[in-house]
Amino acid sequence: MSSLDGAGVGTGSELLRFAAVGSVDDGKSTLIGRLLHDTKQLFDDQLEAVATASRRRGVEGVDLAFVTDGLRAEREQGITIDVAYRYAATPRRKFVIADCPGHVQYTRNMATGASTADLAVVVVDATAGLREQTRRHCCIAALLGVRHLIVAANKMDLTGWDEAAFRTVEADMMALSRRLEVESVVTVPVSALHGDNVVEPSAAAPWYRGPTILAALEEAPAGAWAQEGGAGARLPVQWVVRQPGGGRSYAGMVTGGALRPGDEVVILPGGSQSRITEVSTYDGPLEEAIASQSVTVTLADDVDVSRGDLIAPVEGAPEPVAELEATVCWFAEHPLEAGQRYRVKHTTRVTPARVLSVESRLDVGTLELGPAARLGDNDIGVVRLAVATPLAVDPYRTNRVTGSFVLIDEATNATVAAGMVGAPVLAAAPAG
Amino acid sequence: MTTILEPEVREDEVATVAGQPGADRARPDHLDLLESHAIFVMREVAAECERPVLLFSGGKDSAVLLRLAEKAFRPGRFPFPIMHVDTGHNFPEVIDYRDRRAAELGEELLVASVQDSIDRGRVADPGPEGTRNRLQSVTLLDAIAEHGFDACIGGARRDEDKARAKERILSFRDAFGQWDPRNQRPELWHLYQGRVRTGEHLRAFPLSDWTELDVWQYIEREAIELPSIYYSHRRPVVERGGMLLALSDWVTAGPGETVEEAVVRFRTVGDATCTGAVRSGASTIAEVIAEVASSRVSERGATRADDRFSETSMEDRKREGYF
Numbered sequence: 133m134s135s136l137d138g139a140g141v142g143t144g145s146e147l148l149r150f151a152a153v154g155s156v157d158d159g160k161s162t163l164i165g166r167l168l169h170d171t172k173q174l175f176d177d178q179l180e181a182v183a184t185a186s187r188r189r190g191v192e193g194v195d196l197a198f199v200t201d202g203l204r205a206e207r208e209q210g211i212t213i214d215v216a217y218r219y220a221a222t223p224r225r226k227f228v229i230a231d232c233p234g235h236v237q238y239t240r241n242m243a244t245g246a247s248t249a250d251l252a253v254v255v256v257d258a259t260a261g262l263r264e265q266t267r268r269h270c271c272i273a274a275l276l277g278v279r280h281l282i283v284a285a286n287k288m289d290l291t292g293w294d295e296a297a298f299r300t301v302e303a304d305m306m307a308l309s310r311r312l313e314v315e316s317v318v319t320v321p322v323s324a325l326h327g328d329n330v331v332e333p334s335a336a337a338p339w340y341r342g343p344t345i346l347a348a349l350e351e352a353p354a355g356a357w358a359q360e361g362g363a364g365a366r367l368p369v370q371w372v373v374r375q376p377g378g379g380r381s382y383a384g385m386v387t388g389g390a391l392r393p394g395d396e397v398v399i400l401p402g403g404s405q406s407r408i409t410e411v412s413t414y415d416g417p418l419e420e421a422i423a424s425q426s427v428t429v430t431l432a433d434d435v436d437v438s439r440g441d442l443i444a445p446v447e448g449a450p451e452p453v454a455e456l457e458a459t460v461c462w463f464a465e466h467p468l469e470a471g472q473r474y475r476v477k478h479t480t481r482v483t484p485a486r487v488l489s490v491e492s493r494l495d496v497g498t499l500e501l502g503p504a505a506r507l508g509d510n511d512i513g514v515v516r517l518a519v520a521t522p523l524a525v526d527p528y529r530t531n532r533v534t535g536s537f538v539l540i541d542e543a544t545n546a547t548v549a550a551g552m553v554g555a556p557v558l559a560a561a562p563a564g
Numbered sequence: 565m566t567t568i569l570e571p572e573v574r575e576d577e578v579a580t581v582a583g584q585p586g587a588d589r590a591r592p593d594h595l596d597l598l599e600s601h602a603i604f605v606m607r608e609v610a611a612e613c614e615r616p617v618l619l620f621s622g623g624k625d626s627a628v629l630l631r632l633a634e635k636a637f638r639p640g641r642f643p644f645p646i647m648h649v650d651t652g653h654n655f656p657e658v659i660d661y662r663d664r665r666a667a668e669l670g671e672e673l674l675v676a677s678v679q680d681s682i683d684r685g686r687v688a689d690p691g692p693e694g695t696r697n698r699l700q701s702v703t704l705l706d707a708i709a710e711h712g713f714d715a716c717i718g719g720a721r722r723d724e725d726k727a728r729a730k731e732r733i734l735s736f737r738d739a740f741g742q743w744d745p746r747n748q749r750p751e752l753w754h755l756y757q758g759r760v761r762t763g764e765h766l767r768a769f770p771l772s773d774w775t776e777l778d779v780w781q782y783i784e785r786e787a788i789e790l791p792s793i794y795y796s797h798r799r800p801v802v803e804r805g806g807m808l809l810a811l812s813d814w815v816t817a818g819p820g821e822t823v824e825e826a827v828v829r830f831r832t833v834g835d836a837t838c839t840g841a842v843r844s845g846a847s848t849i850a851e852v853i854a855e856v857a858s859s860r861v862s863e864r865g866a867t868r869a870d871d872r873f874s875e876t877s878m879e880d881r882k883r884e885g886y887f
Contacts, residue, residue, distance in 0.1 A: 147594040177865030202726025203745050204876045213746055216729045217722045219775045226594050228773055240750040247752040370607040376639050385604045414635040424592065426603040439611055463750055477757050480611070538755045545759040550752040
């Protein structure tokens with residue numbers, strides 16, 4: 133398939149961000165190492181260093197997992213502890229790759245890697261099938277808004293390239309994906325260790341006619357993360373710029389749609405209204421600012437706007453709320469319970485929050501929400517929060533920026549939860 | 565093969581994606597996205613932290629940081645000073661460039677000097693030709709404490725090294741300046757949270773997701789001036805440990821070493837005693853881009869002796885507070 137060293141020289145390339153997820157020891161790091169190696173993204177000195185590290189640890193040949201497992205502790209233990217980011221380019225695309233840890237203890241790091249991904253590559257050991265951690269990762273990725281999965285049915289060489297083992301993984305992943313909000317699934321039989329169907333098509337599985345992992349990555353929709361439809365344009369105010377001649381303008385990154393001069397806008401949560409007179413960057417005025425652009429806007433009226441406020445077109449603006457229901461992934465050793473206080477960071481605002489109630493906890497095995505009084509480390513559940521300053525939120529499904537927040541421990545400043553406004557959308561299990 | 569899940573199950577979502585506004589509009593390219601995100605990170609750090617500082621080495625990555633700071637904060641002043649951690653082993657072209665850029669921008673330039681740290685007995689002098697690279701961590705941490713900085717914005721990129729590949733965009737440092745790679749804060753979406761207690765600080769890396777090639781393409785697009793040593797020139801060098809070191813007050817030919825007039829350029833700029841040159845005829849940005857795109861050796865592998873001490877040199881230095 134297409135691969136080329138030094139490719140992607142031209143600007144104007146599309147950028148696809150993806151996360152490698154799945155259970156510990158199923159081969160995520162080896163797959164990413166193989167992908168980088170076979171597309172010739174690795175420099176000679178890096179490859180030599182990986183070979184040296186492999187020899188030192190008595191590994192036969194070259195352990196490609198060491199390409200991303202770069203920490204001393206990771207190499208000692210042969211596991212991934214935190215996300216490694218790697219970069220690759222083919223003539224068709226540029227890729228930002230997040231190689232996530234599989235161990236349940238490091239689920240927070242997996243969520244970190246998946247939260248900005250357009251797509252997930254789910255690595256499954258075909259000799260073992262889907263594990264609880266595979267389901268947890270798929271579930272978290274889908275809740276975070278990843279809509280496209282490429283499934284690497286790995287270690288096919290150990291099954292003797294048994295088609296039945298592959299079909300089991302394929303069917304199980306399809307069944308799981310139907311329960312989650314996934315739009316497309318590609319399942320590929322691979323051996324990351326030997327490179328079959330990663331970059332080069334393999335003759336080992338004549339019964340498989342689909343794409344390699346690389347071909348599937350090149351064909352998947354890029355930039356899916358920023359493309360949120362429905363809610364309309366929003367500008368969370370990051371920074372107030374004082375203009376030399378007097379007056380102010382407001383800097384931030386646009387999300388959800390386009391902002392143009394002339395737009396009638398409301399400033400939330402205060403509710404005052406004005407009209408956009410200019411949208412600009414350092415390089416000059418713009419006809420419009422689109423999602424993911426960092427811009428500055430100027431308003432017609434001298435209204436009170438400060439960091440943390442949200443500027444949105446009057447039509448379709450969100451309603452600020454003092455209480456909200458959200459799906460959270462909990463990342464602290466102590467449980468999340470009603471009555472606790474945290475700080476919430478939502479867009480550019482930080483405000484105190486209180487847990488009103490824990491509504492339910494998700495069983496990742498059955499994908500059912502059940503009653504719960506608390507959430508433990510790495511649990512996913514639904515909670516109700518009260519916030520000190522009303523927040524202009526959108527449902528996460530319609531805007532990932534205004535629909536997301538983190539909870540911060542007031543004593544340690546640790547980030548203890550990832551929150552998504554609204555309850556999770558899970559299709560019912562098929563009858564029987 | 566790709567399986568699109570049945571429309572009868574997913575009709576509403578499929579319709580949302582297909583019919584979204586702006587689907588046919590020209591999308592920003594990857595440099596636009598990287599630039600926009602870096603500006604966003606700088607503004608978040610400036611807003612969330614009490615006393616940030618921008619670290620400026622005079623190298624290409626920090627030159628890009630300065631341009632991004634202009635884009636983030638002009639027509640206002642930068643909401644932070646610029647600081648150079650100066651090993652005293654400098655290329656004169658880089659120091660000229662540093663002072664000129666700070667003056668052109670009209671921003672405050674602080675210089676934290678490794679020589680001062682040596683004079684005050686904070687670190688041992690490694691000798692006239694010893695490397696001062698690792699000593700910079702002490703000088704940097706002392707400057708952070710002296711000025712009360714709670715965030716340092718730096719130009720480090722994840723593609724440079726396997727330890728840097730693991731680091732968050734806002735990376736926490738404890739009261740001893742240490743990085744704990746096994747216990748990093750989760751960093752979800754673009755919700756960068758910069759809260760620290762007194763004595764702790766953050767390192768912020770707006771260029772995390774940029775590659776060496778991205779940096780050069782951006783330098784070309786923005787016509788950013790760099791120190792002349794980034795482009796091909798002729799200078800006396802000596803080959804040592806597989807690297808070409810430029811002769812200077814601190815690097816002289818040892819016994820058995822021969823001095824050679826070579827046509828070289830620098831791929832990175834750091835302490836002159838441990839930053840190697842590469843043989844190159846690339847004298848324009850376009851020629852450098854072509855060279856970087858076809859290189860078979862990594863940026864640091866080609867030019868940094870300090871990364872060759874051990875398998876985890878960078879991780880070990882970062883744990884101590886290095887950039």
